[in-house]
Amino acid sequence: MVILTMSISTSLFIISVALIRILKLNFMAKVHRLFLWCGVVFNLLIPWRVPVKYNIFSLLQYLKNMLEQKWVYIGGTGFTQEIGKESINVQTIGTISLIWVIGFCTVATYFLYTHIRYRNLYKQALPTENLYVNEWRRKNELRRKITILVSDRIVTPLTYGLLKPIIILPKMVLELDQRQIEYILNHEKIHIRQYHIILKWMSALSVCVHWFNPIVWLADGLVNKDIELSCDEQVLWELQEEDKKKYALLLIQLEAVRSNCFPLCNSFCRNLCEERISAIMKNKKLSKHNHILAGLVVIMLLVVFSTVQNGKNKNDSLNDLNMEQMFPKLDSTI
Numbered sequence: 001m002v003i004l005t006m007s008i009s010t011s012l013f014i015i016s017v018a019l020i021r022i023l024k025l026n027f028m029a030k031v032h033r034l035f036l037w038c039g040v041v042f043n044l045l046i047p048w049r050v051p052v053k054y055n056i057f058s059l060l061q062y063l064k065n066m067l068e069q070k071w072v073y074i075g076g077t078g079f080t081q082e083i084g085k086e087s088i089n090v091q092t093i094g095t096i097s098l099i100w101v102i103g104f105c106t107v108a109t110y111f112l113y114t115h116i117r118y119r120n121l122y123k124q125a126l127p128t129e130n131l132y133v134n135e136w137r138r139k140n141e142l143r144r145k146i147t148i149l150v151s152d153r154i155v156t157p158l159t160y161g162l163l164k165p166i167i168i169l170p171k172m173v174l175e176l177d178q179r180q181i182e183y184i185l186n187h188e189k190i191h192i193r194q195y196h197i198i199l200k201w202m203s204a205l206s207v208c209v210h211w212f213n214p215i216v217w218l219a220d221g222l223v224n225k226d227i228e229l230s231c232d233e234q235v236l237w238e239l240q241e242e243d244k245k246k247y248a249l250l251l252i253q254l255e256a257v258r259s260n261c262f263p264l265c266n267s268f269c270r271n272l273c274e275e276r277i278s279a280i281m282k283n284k285k286l287s288k289h290n291h292i293l294a295g296l297v298v299i300m301l302l303v304v305f306s307t308v309q310n311g312k313n314k315n316d317s318l319n320d321l322n323m324e325q326m327f328p329k330l331d332s333t334i
Helices: 002-023 030-045 056-068 090-122 131-139 171-175 178-193 196-209 214-237 243-255 273-282 288-305
Strands: 050-052 071-074 077-080 147-151 158-160 166-170 307-309
Touching: 002 030, 002 214, 002 288, 030 196, 030 214, 030 288, 090 147, 090 196, 131 147, 131 178, 147 171, 158 178, 166 171, 166 178, 171 178, 178 196, 178 214, 178 243, 196 214, 214 243, 214 273, 243 273, 288 307
Parallel strands: 050 307, 147 166
Antiparallel strands: 071 077, 158 166
8 A cells, every 4th residue: 555655646746747848948958857757766666755744745635635524504504524434454455465466577577578688689799890989988988887889680879787888889870970970979978977777777667666557657758758858968068059950860860770669778769759859959058047947946846745744743734724713614505
């Protein structure tokens, strides 16, 4: 039942982030949305919340209680309509738990099978002898050593591995000009530098735990999409204005030969090409004030959805406030 409570409460968080995506707020960068998705994943996997006096869920509970305990007056005589709470017996809880375990194992098996299947494919990749690629790797060293391989079995660049990250390039990429190869490698470097693979793993685990909630499945798709959009955005921040079209054309070129999705790795062309190109052409580097405003929005949502009402003191609960003092009863007759 704890998982069900976590799932329901976090669904409101997911809907809020999805709404922010729809609104396309100009002061928010794609990378800011990743901070919100990290909060969503944390709430889906960790039952702990920060205790506070009041929060959004205590307000919703109070409004719910108002509807359940409303007074209805007929002919000057009032009566209270109360909705009783039905207890769930042990057998029912056991059945629900068994169904959840079966669903968890099924979804987890799918992710693991697909991951192992593609890992075997990745192992067939070979080191590259391309001089420009090797020069780029030398100039872009990170704390974790990056390995760059080439494969003729894939048609879209991808990155996998946490402690020993590996970039695999399709063989056809080596036929592109050096500028295009640089775009691709810079994109993959951002995946590695910002540990996007961890967010993808945790998002996949959230789907396994909350497989029964379609909103969580929606969140997983949006997480993967925003990871790619965030990388595109940060690559463009380092480029000149005239390079936008070149980058967009590269996406179109790769999209034309795009392969199937790789669920537990970072793929350069995983998402809808149309949305990525639209974001590229509208991309603008944000000012410090925009980053501050976006940071405040992120912090506000994290605080709102990562707290729980402290129920130790009955007087601290909105549910225990005197409803008659806040909303005086109005007599009405029929």
